[in-house]
Amino acid sequence: MASAWKDLPEELSEPARLLAQELRTIKDAAGLSLSELAGRTHYSRASWERWLNGKRVVTEQALEALIGAVDCDATALRRLWRQATERAAEATAVGATTAEPAVTGAPAAAGTPEEAATAEEPAAEPADGAVSGEPAPTAEEASGPARAEPAPVWWRRPVALVSGAVVLALLVVLVGLRVSRHDDEASAADAPTPTAPAVARPAPSDPPCRAVGCAHKDPKSTGCGKDARTLQTQVIGKVVVYLRYSRTCQAAWAAITEGEPKDYAVITDSTGDSETAMIHWGYDNYSAMLNAADPSIGFRVCGFQPAGHDCTATVTDLASVVASTPIPIGPASPPPGAGAAAATPSDPATPTQAPPTDQPSPAPSAP
Template identity: 30%
Template sequence: MDRAGSVRDLASELLALKKQSGASFARLSEQTHYAKSSWERWVNGKQFPPRDAVESLAKLCETDPAPLLALWDEEEARRMAPEPDAQGEPGEPGTTEEAEPAESAEGPSAGPTGRRRRTLWGALVLAALLVAGAVTYGVVALTGSDEPPAAPKPKPVVKVAGPPTGCTLTGCEGRDPKKMNCGADAITVRTGSIPKDLVIELRYSRACQAAWGRISFAQVGATVVVNNSDGAAQADVVHYDRDVYTPLIAAPDDGSVWACASLPKGGRPSCTGHFIPSLEEAQQP
């Protein structure tokens, strides 16, 4: 399923819940901390909703939020998946390989290069035939049989499950969570908001032992900052569109991390709660 498909599936489920409850967009806004214009965009599939909003709607309609959150997690994983770099390895822009000359629609080139390639190919085939004949002759001379020896068994292929993460802890400081593949197992561990639209998320990757902050539905100039208890911080500002995320920051097991955001015109920032990895994981069943 492509990204648009999963967004539409989630939106259709949200719309079904809204119709089932009989609630208007205004009522949804009154009973949650999100604006009715935001609910209209999410329910109609115009924008991807925050996880907290999906869970809030499920609870409001007295239904199990697990299936909706599973759809949300599937799309979120796609949003944070690393994008392939057409110019070379990630983090090394500008590296390219010299391409082979293209062949025409009528077939291989008939110029000098094409003739040289066919000559070289013919020589390689002839050499392979001569080697095969010599091996067969040697087998007959030594064993008295013209049957070739049994081929060796192929070695088992070990498959690697997905690309590895590119960093851990302080090695992640200031790096992009997408390029480091920290989004592969990431979850939103804390949320916050600046009424009514701006949503703050604290994202955490266990594999990278790192975290980052993200804001959505913000205006140009809004700022997001992620902090940890060691005194480190990373920030970014919305330059265009309506969302942005910070670079990575270390999230050690016994330390705490949190995210804050502020509006373009300043004012007091709004923050998520603190997240302590070892404490949270110890409470899991």
């Protein structure tokens, strides 16, 4: 929310003024009250009131908390903060220097009461002694005090040098702190980001089987059903049978849907190898896989039910069929009424393998 801001203090340095104005702009743009800003950054409402009104320069930790809590230009904001803190450090150093007494050749700069008393005496005082009856000093005695007068000034110079050394040491410490903080930030940025355990984020791996390694295995449990495509379908009464293929696993299998228990489908390749998908319960099932890596070997699926049987066309080089035809990935079951729209003329030949009666039924959802 927009705020009716107080005027910033006139003695505020230009970098600190720009920083405070930017903080006000960010707060208003975020639509936050002081209480909401305090809640988001975990710094008190009173602290933000001081920082926003230029009474103090915001701390680096509070600045980072603000950057993490609202949408702002973090780079520009950090640059303003560095300029404001550098100017504050320079002002502190200058203040320490000007707090020392000025070192001049004037007698008033004497460092001890005795020296001050000596310096404040008029230069003609020795001549006044002669008037009071005291013997007048000789030329050598008069010249002696004249040479000794600068002594207080020379005595003060080491003090000035020590003060300058203290200021210089303070600046070196400030610069060292900034360099150390910068190095720490750079080290933190260069440090490797901890990675999650391999169990939480497993690296992509090859399929558990391929080609002959998938033969007579379950396409669902091996993961081969993830990219399965239906290459052929055939309708037998209400039953639909499918020739399914996985390009990743280079394997093919049969599927049957819309059937009843004891209906089944058989996939057979041109070498005579086969697998059967029998419905033991429910209305669908699928078979184990056959090796489909050899492009010269053909595959077809035949379906059997009491009303009769029929087969899909024989298909060879299944990988090329997938590559040349936009066949969608999806489940074997067709949408209602789809029938055998994708089927090609059937092969009247029937498979030679009878459905096994003791084969356990895979999961009813065909992969």
